[in-house]
Every structure is written in C-alpha cells, then in structure tokens.
Amino acid sequence: MAGTGVFAELVDGDGVFKYYSSGEWKKSSSGKSVPIINPTTRQPHFKVQACTQEEVNKLIEEAKTAQKSWAKTPLWKRAELLHKAAALLKEHKVPIAECLVKEIAKPAKDAATEAVRSGDLVSYCAEEGVRVLGEGKFMVSDSFPGNERTKYCLTAKIPLGVILAIPPFNYPVNLAVSKIAPALIAGNSIVLKPPTQGAVAALHMVHCFHLAGFPKGLISCVTGRGSEIGDFLTMHPMHSGTAYTRDRKQSNDLVELYLHCPDVLICGLNIFWCCFTGGDTGIAISKKAGMIPLQMELGGKDACIILDDADLDLAAANIVKGGFSYSGQRCTAVKVVLVMESVANALVEKVKAKVAKLTVGLPEDDSDITPVVTESSANFIEGLVVDAKQKGATFCQEYRREGNLIWPLLLDNVRPDMRIAWEEPFGPVLPVIRITSVEEGIHHCNASNFGLQGCVFTRDISKAILISDAMETGTVQINSAPARGPDHFPFQGLKDSGIGSQGITNSINMMTKIKTTVINL
Structure with a gap:
C-alpha cells in the first residue's frame, strides 16, 4: 500500500505525504495540505504538503550547491546510481502502481507497466549518457579557408545547472524520469514539481532515487499551491533549465498559473522543456521566456x-x-x-x-x-x-x-x-x-x-x-x-504542438551546453 513498508517515512502523523528536500522527507511549516481527489470516487484520497516560498527557496539553493559537486562526479558513478534507482523502481512497482490507480484511475496493468518502463528508461539513459557525454570533438583551424594549422579546438558537453522538472498527470512517473534521468546523467540537479493528480506516485518514485544513494540536495520534490509558490518559482533566478510535460487538464492549470494556479511553474531559465496540450499556453510561455531556449511538447489533434x-x-x-x-x-x-x-x-x-x-x-x-x-x-x-x-x-x-x-x-x-x-x-x-x-x-x-x-x-x-x-x-x-x-526515439511536435525534440539522447543533449577550449600553437 502507498506510504507503507519502505515508503513509511513519506507520511507524517496526520497522513499527509511529505515533500523531499536535503535528502530528507519533511513536513511543511505552513501546516497546510493539498487534497488529491480519486477520479473514481470523486472523494479526497491522499494529501500532500502545501510548501512555502521559504521552503522552495531553500531547496533550490541546495540544488544549486549540490549540482556543483555532482558535475565533478565521474560519469560512471552517475550511471551506477541511476542503475540502482532503476532497479528500485522495478522492485517497488506494486505500491507505485497502486498510487497511479487511486490518483489518476489508470488501469492496474498499465500502472504496473509504467513503473517498469520507467526503470527501463532510467537504465537506458545511464548507458546512453556515458556514451554521449563521454565523447568530445576535436577540430583543427586549417579546415577553414585562409587558416593554417595553428589552432586546435576541443569541445565538451557541460551541465546547465538546476533543472525544474514538471510531469503531467497521465504519466506522472514515466514522464518525470524522462526528465530526471537525462538531467542527472548530464551533471545537473533536479527540482521536481509533480502534478497534483499523480503527486503521491511521483513521491514514491523519488524515494527510489533517495534509496539509491544520490547526494543530499541533488534531487528535490516540492508540492503546493500556485497561489503560494507559483509566481515565486516562475521568477526564481537560480533555475538553469526546465523539463516540462503537460496534459490538457494541466495546461488549463498553466493558464491559471499566470494568475496563481496550483499546478504549473515557469522559471527564468536557460532551457524550458514543456510537454502539455494547449497551444495558446505554450505561445504565452514563449513570449514570457524572452531569450531563453525552449523545448515544448504541447499536445495534438493526431x-x-x-x-x-x-x-x-x-x-x-x-x-x-x-x-x-x-x-x-x-x-x-x-x-x-x-x-x-x-x-x-x-x-x-x-x-x-x-x-x-x-x-x-x-x-x-x-x-x-x-x-x-x-x-x-x-x-x-x-x-x-x-x-x-x-x-x-x-x-x-x-x-x-x-x-x-x-x-x-x-x-x-x-x-x-x-x-x-x-x-x-x-x-x-x-x-x-x-x-x-x-x-x-x-x-x-x-x-x-x-x-x-x-x-x-x-x-x-x-x-x-x-x-x-x-x-x-x-x-x-x-x-x-x-x-x-x-x-x-525522437519525439517532437510542430506548430502549436511544440518546439524542439525529446527522446533519451535528445533530452541528454538538451540538458547540456557546449564548452569550447582552443589551443593556440
């Protein structure tokens, strides 16, 4: 069952699921919670913490600090921890699937499949990351007209920094790890804002990463109301990127977030990765983003x-x-x-x-x-x-x-x-x-x-x-x-369905930037 056994520490004495920060499960100082409605019964089934701006600010600052050390961690060690998390996701597929059944009314078999598929994605990402990030590029100056061979150029891929990950309700585990795993293997830290519907399944998934032994502060998971933390997260200067997936229902939430909504976050970033249904909302984000590169998946009429x-x-x-x-x-x-x-x-x-x-x-x-x-x-x-x-x-x-x-x-x-x-x-x-x-x-x-x-x-x-x-x-x-x-596989949308391309390799590349070193002879 949710919040029992190895997951017991996720729940406080009042039955409210905690948020994750500094490598610990915590109660919010707000003393408030957000209900999660079971789609079948249409009654509250779970509750999650309503975090404060101060708590959000603290975990983002910790993510910034943790990322500096993580970026220096050898690739093989990053991959090793991801493989551990993948194994734990599969091992604990039953309680994760139970959450998906109660929170989003996902059929039981499909819910279990999502947990296993998520583990497979994390493992594949670990292997692909070692390959993609373990390669650099070497260039010489005399390949361009008018130049002698007097310069050697070395390029490498370096992390963006702090990534804000926002999955949708329909795949709150799989479409969370599709952002978390590429970000972590690339040397970034992660702040996860799960959807309200699906938040408890996402918290169980985060606990698998916790049990795998990732450094404190590297991964955080914040829950709460947009009226309390929405604008604060929207404008926070410490984010370096956002990995974002959205469905139609939560796209509507995103429209409301500009006016303080409960589910969707926008940040001042170097990269903004969106995947939700609602082209008007995506266009609004792109206008607000300014010079920030965007990667969005905005749904479709397939x-x-x-x-x-x-x-x-x-x-x-x-x-x-x-x-x-x-x-x-x-x-x-x-x-x-x-x-x-x-x-x-x-x-x-x-x-x-x-x-x-x-x-x-x-x-x-x-x-x-x-x-x-x-x-x-x-x-x-x-x-x-x-x-x-x-x-x-x-x-x-x-x-x-x-x-x-x-x-x-x-x-x-x-x-x-x-x-x-x-x-x-x-x-x-x-x-x-x-x-x-x-x-x-x-x-x-x-x-x-x-x-x-x-x-x-x-x-x-x-x-x-x-x-x-x-x-x-x-x-x-x-x-x-x-x-x-x-x-x-590459996954992308044209027109109002998005900007950029996803898929494990593409996502890893989007979580990095190019660093060039030129040797003058």
Whole structure:
C-alpha cells in the first residue's frame, strides 16, 4: 500500500505525504495540505504538503550547491546510481502502481507497466549518457579557408545547472524520469514539481532515487499551491533549465498559473522543456521566456488517414487501441479519423464491433475504459459531445456518463464545423470524418494548429511516404497508431504542438551546453 513498508517515512502523523528536500522527507511549516481527489470516487484520497516560498527557496539553493559537486562526479558513478534507482523502481512497482490507480484511475496493468518502463528508461539513459557525454570533438583551424594549422579546438558537453522538472498527470512517473534521468546523467540537479493528480506516485518514485544513494540536495520534490509558490518559482533566478510535460487538464492549470494556479511553474531559465496540450499556453510561455531556449511538447489533434487500399482490420484495431487506451487521455491518442468514403462504412462497422468489446469500469479491475481524471475534464468532453449532436453527427453508441466515467463513443459523419473536429477531447470520444480524396485528408490534418503526430494506413509504401512528407506533424506512423516511444526515439511536435525534440539522447543533449577550449600553437 502507498506510504507503507519502505515508503513509511513519506507520511507524517496526520497522513499527509511529505515533500523531499536535503535528502530528507519533511513536513511543511505552513501546516497546510493539498487534497488529491480519486477520479473514481470523486472523494479526497491522499494529501500532500502545501510548501512555502521559504521552503522552495531553500531547496533550490541546495540544488544549486549540490549540482556543483555532482558535475565533478565521474560519469560512471552517475550511471551506477541511476542503475540502482532503476532497479528500485522495478522492485517497488506494486505500491507505485497502486498510487497511479487511486490518483489518476489508470488501469492496474498499465500502472504496473509504467513503473517498469520507467526503470527501463532510467537504465537506458545511464548507458546512453556515458556514451554521449563521454565523447568530445576535436577540430583543427586549417579546415577553414585562409587558416593554417595553428589552432586546435576541443569541445565538451557541460551541465546547465538546476533543472525544474514538471510531469503531467497521465504519466506522472514515466514522464518525470524522462526528465530526471537525462538531467542527472548530464551533471545537473533536479527540482521536481509533480502534478497534483499523480503527486503521491511521483513521491514514491523519488524515494527510489533517495534509496539509491544520490547526494543530499541533488534531487528535490516540492508540492503546493500556485497561489503560494507559483509566481515565486516562475521568477526564481537560480533555475538553469526546465523539463516540462503537460496534459490538457494541466495546461488549463498553466493558464491559471499566470494568475496563481496550483499546478504549473515557469522559471527564468536557460532551457524550458514543456510537454502539455494547449497551444495558446505554450505561445504565452514563449513570449514570457524572452531569450531563453525552449523545448515544448504541447499536445495534438493526431489524425489517422485511412486510404481505400488499407488493411481495414489492422486499421480498426489500431484506431481502437490508439483512440481509447487510458480512456483517450494521451497526447498521442488518435484524435480524428479521416477515412476515404469508399471504405468508410466497412471501417466504421469494424471499429464499432471492437468498441463494443471494451470493458468499462474500475481501474482496480483493469478495465479498458476508466474514469477521466477530473469532473471538469468530463464536463469538457461532454460539451464536445453535445455540440456534435446538435450539429448532426451520427452516434455509433449511446452517449453515457456516470460521474467521471464516460463510455467509449464513436462519432461518424463529423463535419469541420463541429468542435470535436478540431479540439482535443482528452477522453474516450473519437470523431470520424469521411473524405473523398487523400488531399482532403492531408488538408484537414494540416489545417489544425496542432502538429504532434499522425498516422496513415495503406498497402502502398510509396504513397505512405508521400503522405508522411505532406503531413505537418512531428511524427507520422505508417500502418500503426500514434505513440510516444520507444523512449529512445525522437519525439517532437510542430506548430502549436511544440518546439524542439525529446527522446533519451535528445533530452541528454538538451540538458547540456557546449564548452569550447582552443589551443593556440
């Protein structure tokens, strides 16, 4: 169970989970806490500390100090500690998974998979970091016209400093370690601000790094309300970088953070890494960031284009998996199906048959469809459904909702004037738009302000590559649904879906800067 056994020291006498600073689990001097609502029961399930500005300032100062020593630690020693943390994550997958089930209603099997995948990511990052950071570059001056061989140039990658890491609710462990591990192997220190929904799972993950034996002050985890610490973290001068992942719900939190919101932080940084759904928010950040380099993933309206020569059984299976896994609460979920009219009826029938087999219920029962994360998220999804109904969409199933639980719904004959044709539901509702040409499908995809991922189903590989080239998205999957991963693959968004590229190697490089030494002969 959460907060028991090896994790018992995470909880204070009042049952509130502590924050992590100076290598210790601490109660906040505020005497206040933040409740975490169970999406299934819609009742408070956990509580976390409401940290103060003074506590945040102290842990950031400690992170700055700890980073100086850590940067001098040999690469192999950094990797050794990361391997220990990875093993502990896998060893303690059960309590971590239990937190994910209660906090974000993630199906039990998927919750356990997230913990194991996170361990694998940390181990891979340790190995990749030794390779990437263990290499430098040597240059000579006479390779440029007009120069003699009188200068030797040596380049190396050095850490940024303090990295602020902000994962989203939907993968609060995996998308935390995807920032923490690259930052640590590169010689940075980490301040983690977990999402409110998913904070306790993240605290359990941090304890695995604590047990691995990382130096005091190198890793911190702060929880609290934006009204108390938001602006303070936003403007703190000691951060050197931010690794940031955001979902649709917490993107809304980010908008509020400019006005003191509970979940999202922005800092004066050298690098700002974002991954959340909400292009307007990302644009606002980029304007505020000034000359600070940015790396953002801002979600998407991932289009699935089905050609008339496609394997419809394969396409239907991927549409259901891609559109409804974790109730559609993924940035890379299939968000709109664009199918050629000639095969639309056949495809819709195949998808309907597979949707009918999805189980709906409790995450503890490992149901396919579980409650969405908050009531406000459910209300937003319902608003899209109501709009589609009013404008004439064909409902392939009856719309059904109980609390935060929404049954899977396929909407056929969706038109471009419907909100769901463009907006990201982040829920188990999938629109189908019938097209008469490939060009029409590409046009709809590219008309979106998003450009994260897309996919195309066809037996003609030449056609598939041409369509991939035409789609304005960071990734195109051929004959498979959109997906983030494997975790070492590049992952990026175009347009309002982001700036820069992630993936283990890219993330390590983004956590460093180039240092040049020139030897004059």
